[in-house]
Amino acid sequence: MKFPRIRAIAKKELIQIRRDPLSLAMAFLMPVMLLFIFGYAITLDVNNLKTVVCDLDKSMLSRELAAQFGKSDYFTIIDRVHSYGEIDGYLDRGEALVAISIPRDFSENIKRGRPAELQVIVDGSDSNTATIALGYISAVTGLFSEKIAVRQSPPLIETRVRVWFNEELESRNYIIPGLIAVIMSVIAALLTSLTVAREWERGTMEQLISTPVKTQEFILGKLMPYFLIGFIDMLISVLLAVFLFDVPMKGSLFLLAGLSSLFLFGGLSLGMLISIVAKSQLVASQIAMVATFLPAFLLSGFMYAIPNMPKPLQVITYAIPARYFVSILKDIFLKGNALHMLLFETSLLGLFALVVFAIANKKFKKRIE
Amino acid sequence: MNNEAVAIRTENLLKSFGDYRAIDNLDLDIKRGEIYGLVGPDGSGKTTLMRLLTAIMEPDSGQAWVAGHSVVTESERVKEKIGYMSQRFGLYEDLTVIENIIFYADLYDVPRKERPERIERLLGFSNLTPFKARLAGKLSGGMKQKLGLACALIHTPEILFLDEPTNGVDPVSRRDFWKILYDLLKEGITIFVSTAYLDEAERCTRVGLIHKGKLLAEDDPAAMKKSFGYPMIALWADDPRRAIEVLKMVPGIKNISIYGDRLHIALESPELMETIVFELQAAGIVMKSYRNIIPTLEDIFITKVAGDE
Numbered sequence: 001m002k003f004p005r006i007r008a009i010a011k012k013e014l015i016q017i018r019r020d021p022l023s024l025a026m027a028f029l030m031p032v033m034l035l036f037i038f039g040y041a042i043t044l045d046v047n048n049l050k051t052v053v054c055d056l057d058k059s060m061l062s063r064e065l066a067a068q069f070g071k072s073d074y075f076t077i078i079d080r081v082h083s084y085g086e087i088d089g090y091l092d093r094g095e096a097l098v099a100i101s102i103p104r105d106f107s108e109n110i111k112r113g114r115p116a117e118l119q120v121i122v123d124g125s126d127s128n129t130a131t132i133a134l135g136y137i138s139a140v141t142g143l144f145s146e147k148i149a150v151r152q153s154p155p156l157i158e159t160r161v162r163v164w165f166n167e168e169l170e171s172r173n174y175i176i177p178g179l180i181a182v183i184m185s186v187i188a189a190l191l192t193s194l195t196v197a198r199e200w201e202r203g204t205m206e207q208l209i210s211t212p213v214k215t216q217e218f219i220l221g222k223l224m225p226y227f228l229i230g231f232i233d234m235l236i237s238v239l240l241a242v243f244l245f246d247v248p249m250k251g252s253l254f255l256l257a258g259l260s261s262l263f264l265f266g267g268l269s270l271g272m273l274i275s276i277v278a279k280s281q282l283v284a285s286q287i288a289m290v291a292t293f294l295p296a297f298l299l300s301g302f303m304y305a306i307p308n309m310p311k312p313l314q315v316i317t318y319a320i321p322a323r324y325f326v327s328i329l330k331d332i333f334l335k336g337n338a339l340h341m342l343l344f345e346t347s348l349l350g351l352f353a354l355v356v357f358a359i360a361n362k363k364f365k366k367r368i369e
Numbered sequence: 370m371n372n373e374a375v376a377i378r379t380e381n382l383l384k385s386f387g388d389y390r391a392i393d394n395l396d397l398d399i400k401r402g403e404i405y406g407l408v409g410p411d412g413s414g415k416t417t418l419m420r421l422l423t424a425i426m427e428p429d430s431g432q433a434w435v436a437g438h439s440v441v442t443e444s445e446r447v448k449e450k451i452g453y454m455s456q457r458f459g460l461y462e463d464l465t466v467i468e469n470i471i472f473y474a475d476l477y478d479v480p481r482k483e484r485p486e487r488i489e490r491l492l493g494f495s496n497l498t499p500f501k502a503r504l505a506g507k508l509s510g511g512m513k514q515k516l517g518l519a520c521a522l523i524h525t526p527e528i529l530f531l532d533e534p535t536n537g538v539d540p541v542s543r544r545d546f547w548k549i550l551y552d553l554l555k556e557g558i559t560i561f562v563s564t565a566y567l568d569e570a571e572r573c574t575r576v577g578l579i580h581k582g583k584l585l586a587e588d589d590p591a592a593m594k595k596s597f598g599y600p601m602i603a604l605w606a607d608d609p610r611r612a613i614e615v616l617k618m619v620p621g622i623k624n625i626s627i628y629g630d631r632l633h634i635a636l637e638s639p640e641l642m643e644t645i646v647f648e649l650q651a652a653g654i655v656m657k658s659y660r661n662i663i664p665t666l667e668d669i670f671i672t673k674v675a676g677d678e
């Protein structure tokens with residue numbers, strides 16, 4: 001292997017990437033777009049839900065509760081009504097998504113230390129929003145009961161509600177690091193999926209393979225510029241996670257960089273292998289998309305917990321690098337784990353990278369079939 | 370195989386695509402210092418032979434040695450010693466002229482201190498110096514081919530393989546290109562060039578006529594014409610197309626081809642001329658004149674192909 005040749009291939013590839021501003025912009029916008037789309041879709045904060053309050057109790061406490069809803073960003077109280085019948089109209093016309101009905105005996109029950117009931121109707125046509133809304137309602141009432149419990153003895157705290165609320169808040173912290181792993185799986189493979197196929201399609205490969213350049217020199221040289229891009233994409237993702245999604249970063253940035261590099265090496269090699277085998281840019285990019293997105297999304301433990309999967313699927317997850325990267329990112333971000341706690345993930349990520357790189361080298365032939 | 374005087378040698382070289390033999394048990398023997406022209410119509414196997422000899426395609430059977438190395442077992446050694454210009458433009462259109470040249474200089478491991486002089490010389494003879502910074506994709510067809518040649522020569526190869534280098538290039542650039550080839554030949558480089566233009570083949574020291582993967586004839590152009598077995602006439606008639614139809618039926622006519630308003634006819638024997646005159650008269654075609662000619666390579670080629678069918 002001669003380093004000048006690797007450098008020549010890398011330099012040439014870099015020049016080509018630089019002269020293709022559209023692809024270059026895509027390469028850097030992709031993580032931003034995907035993180036925004038999926039990050040917000042999944043961890044969507046539902047704000048300003050239009051709410052109508054029906055206060056039949058008309059007590060200090062009931063007004064306080066209604067005000068509690070009004071104060072939160074999640075709900076916007078559009079009207080207060082005084083009979084059940086009026087609620088239906090608002091919901092039917094779609095003017096309100098949430099109706100909160102405080103029964104006549106609400107304050108009475110609380111004063112007597114009996115469980116007080118609250119009726120809630122949520123428009124279920126968007127089940128996602130409805131679920132989130134229900135969570136917020138529990139949260140607000142939870143806070144409320146905590147507040148009045150202080151003035152009350154024995155206390156009436158319903159901790160179950162609070163826990164649920166916290167869990168919801170944590171889930172975003174949980175989702176974003178996993179999402180980065182999924183997104184980077186797709187991006188890494190896509191970045192390299194065109195590069196070899198393009199040379200065959202444009203007729204430049206025939207000239208290239210007539211030179212004494214070696215397969216490893218060619219593949220390593222090609223990987224380098226995309227490694228740089230992939231690394232910058234990773235950096236963008238981490239910055240967005242920390243500064244936009246407020247995910248805490250408890251672990252070492254060096255460790256994160258190191259393991260991300262290992263992951264990128266495998267992901268980029270996979271894209272390269274696909275490009276080598278497919279020989280067509282269109283086919284290669286489609287294969288790269290399907291081969292990375294679905295497994296990374298469904299089988300990495302990002303969407304579904306691996307222990308809950310059927311056994312055969314569990315076995316398959318071992319071959320999916322995103323599986324290791326999802327847990328690595330979660331552990332570094334949220335727990336601040338050090339390398340010695342991530343040895344299993346790290347070694348399998350390394351193994352995957354080496355195996356795919358070796359196959360790519362073997363599959364690339366300096367011959368025309 | 371280490372005969373210093375031999376540049377290219379093949380023995381029973383065979384390459385099939387499915388059932389079709391694109392190169393059919395072909396034997397070649399080309400000496401150093403030759404400019405060998407491989408001539409044949411589209412689909413005759415020129416590109417396939419080029420690829421086999423440049424070790425970028427594996428033969429099914431047979432052997433080939435290029436610059437003293439086997440293309441099968443020592444393909445990478447072969448690649449160090451040859452330069453190749455593929456039929457389709459193979460350089461990077463989004464790289465500049467100089468970037469392409471330096472890229473290939475790097476791949477061929479050309480020593481740094483020799484580069485400036487070599488690059489300057491290559492740019493000079495190809496007249497590309499003013500276009501150094503131009504993107505290769507923005508060059509004219511002729512200039513692209515010269516850039517391809519420059520890149521194939523950056524490591525001063527022993528043998529140069531050119532696959533239809535002047536295809537689609539204007540006549541002036543074609544002439545320039547051939548002048549460069551002669552200069553290279555003087556420097557001792559062996560050149561193996563394929564072409565569909567027979568006038569170009571005439572400029573080669575030796576010509577091989579390839580058809581369906583077989584060499585139908587091989588010689589230097591003059592000898593090939595001299596040894597062509599049949600008398601050849603050029604004939605002018607008022608309706609050349611109908612004349613072809615009529616004469617096709619005459620036994621003993623080896624081949625007829627049309628060049629504008631004149632027909633070239635290969636005869637089995639000179640006596641056949643009387644039959645021709647008679648047949649044309651009978652068909653009511655006026656023969657304006659005729660004369661004996663030396664066959665062109667094209668005549669020879671067409672006749673050989675017709676004989677082969």
Ligand SMILES: Nc1ncnc2c1ncn2[C@@H]1O[C@H](COP(=O)(O)OP(=O)(O)O)[C@@H](O)[C@H]1O
Pocket residue numbers: 369386389391409410411412413414415416417418
């Ligand atoms: N890679 C290939 N796969 C299948 N058939 C091929 C391939 N390359 C060439 N051929 C076939 O082999 C024959 C010779 O082609 P080629 O060598 O390209 O001829 P030429 O260069 O003289 O035009 C043609 O019939 C062509 O269709």
Ligand SMILES: [Mg+2]
Pocket residue numbers: 415416417456532533
């Ligand atoms: Mg060809």
